[in-house]
Amino acid sequence: MRKHFYPQEVEKIQLTRRHSYRESLGSLGGFPRDLVVLTSDLGLSMVWNKLWSRAPGMGCVFCKKLEPGAKEDGGLEGDFRNYGAADRYGPDPTQSRPASSFSHIPNYNSFSPQPASPAFLDAGTIRGISGIGVTMFIALYDYEARTEDDLTFTKGEKFHILNNTEGDWWEARSLSSGHTGYIPSNYVAPVDSIQAEEWYFGKIGRKDAERQLLSPGNSRGAFLIRESETTKGAYSLSIRDWDQTRGDHVKHYKIRKLDTGGYYITTRAQFDTVQELVQHYLEVNDGLCHLLTAACTTMKPQTLGLAKDAWEISRSSITLEHRLGTGCFGDVWLGTWNGSTKVAVKTLKPGTMSPKAFLAEAQIMKLLRHDKLVQLYAVVSEEPIYIVTEFMCHGSLLEFLKGPEGHVLKLPHLVDMAAQVAEGMAYMERMNYIHRDLRAANILVGERLVCKIADFGLARLIEDDEYNPQQGTKFPIKWTAPEAALFCRFTIKSDVWSFGILITELITKGRVPYPGMNNREVLEQVEHGYHMPCPPGCPASLYEVMEQTWRLDPEERPTFEYLQSFLEDYFTSTEPQYQPGDDT
Structure with missing residues (x-):
């Protein structure tokens, strides 16, 4: 049984096309301090905050610094719903369940x-x-x-x-x-x-x-x-x-x-x-x-976890073999667990995030299981934090697109990769989980061009002044929806915006979005309705859907369920999806 507690009115802000984002912020009154979801079956307590603050000329600064006594923001838009969907190779559908x-x-x-x-x-x-x-x-x-x-x-x-x-x-x-x-x-x-x-x-x-x-x-x-x-x-x-x-x-x-x-x-x-x-x-x-x-x-298939009771593991059980990449907050390594299992290991620089907050979020992240999500295997929860996941042989989608194998990809392959990402995000949409940092750099490519979503939920935990849309250079402004950048209002609909930007990365084989514009220019322009023009080689029908993901009103953006269906059927011919049996 779930119980929901709303200390104050859930929402008092309406973002519409009739009001600019700054006007909306100026009218902001009270807002919910905490949203606590208690799920007795899971033994989890998850707390959300809506923290808002003002900055000269920008309307809202990114809410990374918490007020004294404030609790940390949660990674879920709501609580996990009990969908209880069947396994991939689930029970015989003819049996009653x-x-x-x-x-x-x-x-x-x-x-x-x-x-x-x-x-x-x-x-x-x-x-x-x-x-x-x-x-x-x-x-x-x-x-x-x-x-x-x-x-x-x-x-x-x-x-x-x-x-x-x-x-x-x-x-x-x-x-x-x-x-x-x-x-x-x-x-x-x-x-x-x-x-x-x-x-x-x-x-x-x-x-x-x-x-x-x-x-x-x-x-x-x-x-x-x-x-x-x-x-x-x-x-x-x-x-x-x-x-x-x-x-x-x-x-x-x-x-x-x-x-x-x-x-x-x-x-x-x-x-x-x-x-x-x-x-x-x-x-x-x-x-x-x-x-x-x-x-x-x-x-x-990947096993569900490394082994029985192998969740919080010792640092000594991991051997880092060679560095696969370096980012703002740490490195990614090819590693081996327990001398037996090839894994990817993300090592975070000390101070990047609170170990306690990370471990709480990781407990939720490990419950997200889908073919199009990189599986979280285990963690080393003391600094420097290690995040141990399944290994994807071709690395990030961004680097793959820039390389020789990505260079020869044609439009059907690119659309299929987008469809796979949409499928994973549609699952997160059903589970009410928000990614917050959806871009090609956070998509990994495996065998047979399988694409999986990585680093979901981690952006919320970063404690770095540079990870700030106002002053910082590390924040991915060009991928972030305006309501998220200006008001810290991250929802699955802000992920939809980011997905539209990710499609431009696919079509342009890894080009940086908004070429020739800096972060401040991008933020100012998109707030007033600016969209990137249609990339060369992009069909008009695909660009039309990309524009739908960039609508200023989040509620007017399509769902990931729709985007998955649209992209999966993009090249479907006019023949029936199913063939008739002979003489039927």
């Missing part, structure tokens, strides 16, 4: 119905589990033990689950070796379940299915099956195809469910299980665009 909650993962040892989704996971996140009362699981991937408490295992190895009530790492006994230890829960699935099939990709979207099937290693006839985005209890079959007109592309077919429990693509060919349907189309195309040839290749 109780409403999700913030409780732990289902306890398969107790045989009592419990929620089937780990807390805070969203669609497209991890390969998961299903089945109440199931204790026999099979490995989906190879895994090399990282600690003496882990089990090393190979794909196909079977386990008896002894305890899965303590988070993302389960205690299990290997049936082949007899050894007992911890295993990552997203590396296994119930034996003989659809989740254990190589071709089952669970709850991923149509666009993500296309990305994966068109990636290297797949040929014509490669396929996957996923949960239907539109029909509960149904599935979709996605197949890689080729023709002279379109070249390599992907076609999608709906797998419908019969009232009697069977499945079909065409009414003349019906099957008791999805597995039987797949086997049929492996032998004959029977109206499909191509015979099914092989399951889509997939990359081994």
Whole structure:
């Protein structure tokens, strides 16, 4: 149960096009001092402040210096909602599932119905589990033990689950070796379940299915099956195809469910299980665009954390191997944890932020889990602070765009990268979390041009006079919405503004926004409605959406959900998204 306490009226300022931002500030009266959200399920207390102050000629200075006794600003726009979305490879949608909650993962040892989704996971996140009362699981991937408490295992190895009530790492006994230890829960699935099939990709979207099937290693006839985005209890079959007109592309077919429990693509060919349907189309195309040839290749997923209870780690467990980059507040290193696991390590200069405030924010950040967010693995909470995350092989999007690989990227690749960022931000939008520093430098690129959002929420914690829009040189003015720069009013809508600037970085291959203008000129111009002109090579329809993200009234800017949909479908042809089965 959540309880909300509003000490004063939640908002007394209206920013509209009829009033300039400075006029609005002048009319500012009382405002909420603290917004406390108590979530008993999580055992967390999160406090927000709305701190405002005036500066000559600028309307508002950035609120980094706290008043005596004031509490620190929070990173969430609101509280986490209990969406309880299924895992990426979530439970079989044909099974009935109780409403999700913030409780732990289902306890398969107790045989009592419990929620089937780990807390805070969203669609497209991890390969998961299903089945109440199931204790026999099979490995989906190879895994090399990282600690003496882990089990090393190979794909196909079977386990008896002894305890899965303590988070993302389960205690299990290997049936082949007899050894007992911890295993990552997203590396296994119930034996003989659809989740254990190589071709089952669970709850991923149509666009993500296309990305994966068109990636290297797949040929014509490669396929996957996923949960239907539109029909509960149904599935979709996605197949890689080729023709002279379109070249390599992907076609999608709906797998419908019969009232009697069977499945079909065409009414003349019906099957008791999805597995039987797949086997049929492996032998004959029977109206499909191509015979099914092989399951889509997939990359081994990141584990959920480095190991069991590996959150606040010792500095000695990290080996810094070589520096990947240097920023205003610290360095980024390629490192190794515990001599076994490659990681990225952000080292912060002492005094950059309060260790106590950072640790509190990190406790929230680690709950954000999505394929398009860089996973926070662990922290060293004493100064100098270490932030340990998954390693992304191509580094920042900004440097990637400037390099030789980025130079050859065409518009479809650039739009797809923007769509991936929008997907990650749409997740943060649903979770009511604000990034505050969204730009190409804070997007990381991995294998297969996968883009993930990094450094979300950290900007709020920086304690540096230079990180100030009025005087400082370190503050990213050119990416910041005017209400955020002038009034410190950061919301998901100010992130939308920043996303529009990020698109210009993509189109121009890393050019600094507002070329020829300094920060003060930018701040003055955008306050009066100035927009960057359409970049060379940018289609008018894409620029129109960029202009929508730069509307002065934050409420008139589009949502990230809309931006994701627009960008994912930007190059979609007029043919149907789903192919009809033959003779249906």
